[in-house]
Amino acid sequence: MATISRAAQFAQRTAHLRASTIREMLKVTQQPDVISFGGGLPAPELFPTAAIGAAALAVMERLGPAALQYSVTEGIPEMRGWVAERLTRRFGRIFDAESVQIVNGSQQGLDLVGKIFLDPGDHVVLEDPSYLGAIQAFDAYQTRYLTVDTDEEGLLPDSLERVLERADPFPKFLYLVPNFQNPTGRTLSGERRPTVVRICEHFGLPIVEDDPYGELRFEGRNLPPLISFASTAPIIYSGTGSKVMAPGMRIAWLVVPDDDIREKIVLAKQGADLHSGTFAQYVFHEYASNGPAFDAHVHTIAETYARRRGIMAEALGEFMPQGVHFTHPAGGMFLWVTVPGVDTTQLLRISAESKVVFVPGVNFYPHRDVHDGMRLNFSNASEKNIRVGVERLAHAVRLYKG
Ligand SMILES: Cc1ncc(COP(=O)(O)O)c(C=O)c1O
Structure with a gap:
């Protein structure tokens, strides 16, 4: 045999x-x-913990079995609306609930992005150093990396431009963490943000902007996310409830204004887990919709x-x-x-x-x-x-x- x-x-x-x-x-x-x-x-x-407990009870009382049923892949409308509204309020630009995809932790979002963009041997552009979890997510798709130099103000636009001019094969996207980066804690400066978007637009390179820490600012002013700049190249924004509520809820979101990309992400997520936990989404929303608290x-x-x-x-x-x-x-x-x-x-x-x-x-x-x-x-x-x-x-x- x-x-x-x-x-x-x-x-x-x-x-x-x-x-x-x-x-x-x-x-x-x-x-x-x-x-x-x-x-x-x-x-x-x-x-x-107490407020999440109270939110769970309130959800059970109000919705009962509906909070435990299968649900749509994109996420419950309440959560998608909450994400769009919060981003709109924080960044003074209209975000549309239709472009929000709820995911099982932003780690799943990174995996789904890898799944829809990456073939074996493809290049991804990363900051040097970069978030290890993203490297792990993309590694599974047999990816290679092009690295961009960084300094105290985040990635260096000149280095990005040089990397893209020489890249062969041309990369599928740039992944970066612009606020209080994991691992360095550095922030991409306000001056560099539009420049990075312009360079990627020039080359037609999609950007994956991972922002789990943006709300945890200790000092200084909030900087606009890359997704708030107009660009003909797609920008995918990733946010999460892990650092502002609790990581065990596994509630996070992708904002994907590009319809074609969003459709592919929905299909990839369907294959992965059908949808994020209905109950967790309702509880998250119940808790987070009390804005002042x-x-x-x-x-x-x-x-x-x-x-x-x-x-x-x-x-x-x-x-x-x-x-x-x-x-x-x-x-x-x-x-x-x-x-x-x-x-x-x-x-x-x-x-x-x-x-x-x-x-x-x-x-x-x-x-x-x-x-x-x-x-x-x-x-x-x-x-x-x-x-x-x-x-x-x-x-x-x-x-x-x-
Ligand atoms: C940059 C970055 N992206 C994504 C994640 C994953 O977060 P989540 O709990 O939403 O999967 C982390 C967690 O540490 C992170 O630092």
């Missing part, structure tokens, strides 16, 4: 899936005395994270040796530390023994070619633990340097 090897049973695309060193590393953080700056978790003590909640989250960011930055300045530098994010959940001359994957081994963990920066570089960075999360640890953790981390850096 003919047999085939185990490896040959799997689709070729599985060979492109990267083992998540982060997940392995995070096992260490299960130990109670380890301080973790590694995960990307929101502060659980800020989840509005929702705004106050988002404000509390931003205030709390701003304090934690401040304490982390202060501790880094106080404890880290000369030469170490770090970003000063104006929002979000992460900051990025550069430790020149240090391979932070090696550093993690030492720091884990000192009971503090982080994500080594190399994981966020699509070509895995830069080793001296690390991503620190400041949303999930207490103020006291942030100080203690940074002191331990600085000690680990000194041990590494001998």
Whole structure:
């Protein structure tokens, strides 16, 4: 009887899936005395548990079985309307509920975008470094990456232009996180935003704008999203309830004004899961439709994270040796530390023994070619633990340097 090897049973695309060193590393953080700056978790003590409980009851009382039935793929009309209205209010440009697609976490949105655009060998343009979850989502489609250089103000338009001029094959889209980027915490400056849109329009390159952190701004003024600029090249905007309500709800949204792209996304989602959970959508909407309470909640989250960011930055300045530098994010959940001359994957081994963990920066570089960075999360640890953790981390850096 003919047999085939185990490896040959799997689709070729599985060979492109990267083992998540982060997940392995995070096992260490299960130990109670380890301080973790590694995960990307929101502060659980800020989840509005009582209000979500009340919203769930209200939904059950008002809708009963209708809240538990199969539903349409695009999302319940109430949620699509809420997303369009909130974006319209925040950005002073009309967003249409018809262009909103509710997804199961923005991670699903990234997978669906990959599914409809990417063939094996295709290029995607990414910031360098970039969000690891996006790289994982696109990897499954056997993609290759073209990287654009970044500085303190986000991606460099000149670098983007150079990459697009030389690209072969021409990429399918640009993916970027313009606000308080994961992993660096950097924000694409207001001056660069229209330039990036203009360059992509010139080349006819679609943009995938991932904005999970935009509402968590600590200081400065809100900047218009790329999707608010007129462009003949399509722009897909991704937002999520994960950071402003709770990630376990898995409620997120794509805004896709282009009808052809939206149709394909609906079909891809139908094949993936038919629709996002009806009950979760109703509960999310019930909670979030109380505008003032929702705004106050988002404000509390931003205030709390701003304090934690401040304490982390202060501790880094106080404890880290000369030469170490770090970003000063104006929002979000992460900051990025550069430790020149240090391979932070090696550093993690030492720091884990000192009971503090982080994500080594190399994981966020699509070509895995830069080793001296690390991503620190400041949303999930207490103020006291942030100080203690940074002191331990600085000690680990000194041990590494001998
Ligand atoms: C840039 C970025 N995009 C997407 C996600 C995924 O979020 P969601 O919980 O909506 O799937 C995250 C989560 O950390 C993120 O940082």
